[in-house]
Amino acid sequence: DAKTTQPTSMDCAEGRAANLPCNHSTISGNEYVYWYRQIHSQGPQYIIHGLKNNETNEMASLIITEDRKSSTLILPHATLRDTAVYYCIVRVPKKLGNEKLTFGTGTRLTIIP
């Protein structure tokens, strides 16, 4: 699985859009970009994933650059409950068996009131 680079920490004002970057310059053609987050003392939570097209769901939007070497997770209207560590993971989706995830250090996002 390709390696990712994320900023260690970020702050964002409540109500504003939080933009979390991720670099994955060694991504291969069949690897997807996944985002998970972990609120303090809880298990991680899936947010969104994509291959090359931008994706949006009820939680967030994912913008992937045309060369796929970087991406941005966007939380459109951040709330205090969005304070968490956000993990960007690049991997080939596996349909059967070995779907294990390798977590990096992630970005600690703090939403400021």
Place this chain on the structure above:
Amino acid sequence: GAVVSQHPSRVICKSGTSVKIECRSLDFQATTMFWYRQFPKQSLMLMATSNEGSKATYEQGVEKDKFLINHASLTLSTLTVTSAHPEDSSFYICSAPGTLSADTQYFGPGTRLTVL
């Protein structure tokens, strides 16, 4: 969405005792489950892959005789920390791939183990 539960959520035990942690998929079946460990201010580290009806696969450096994994049914995997020591104190988290989308993982809420 799919739900994974863990029991207990917190456990305190004495050094030398064994502790069992349960991981259940509540509304779906999981032939595979994953066990992670997370120390304070660190990321999750995969310990082992639990396979229903067969032996677990352990990551390098994880002692299989110390961390016993049993996946006896399609909805339950257990992790037993044997002869626990203070350095085993950690946050243990399980996960299972969702059946609707095998691309994503559903995580349990975690178990905080403190060994005195």
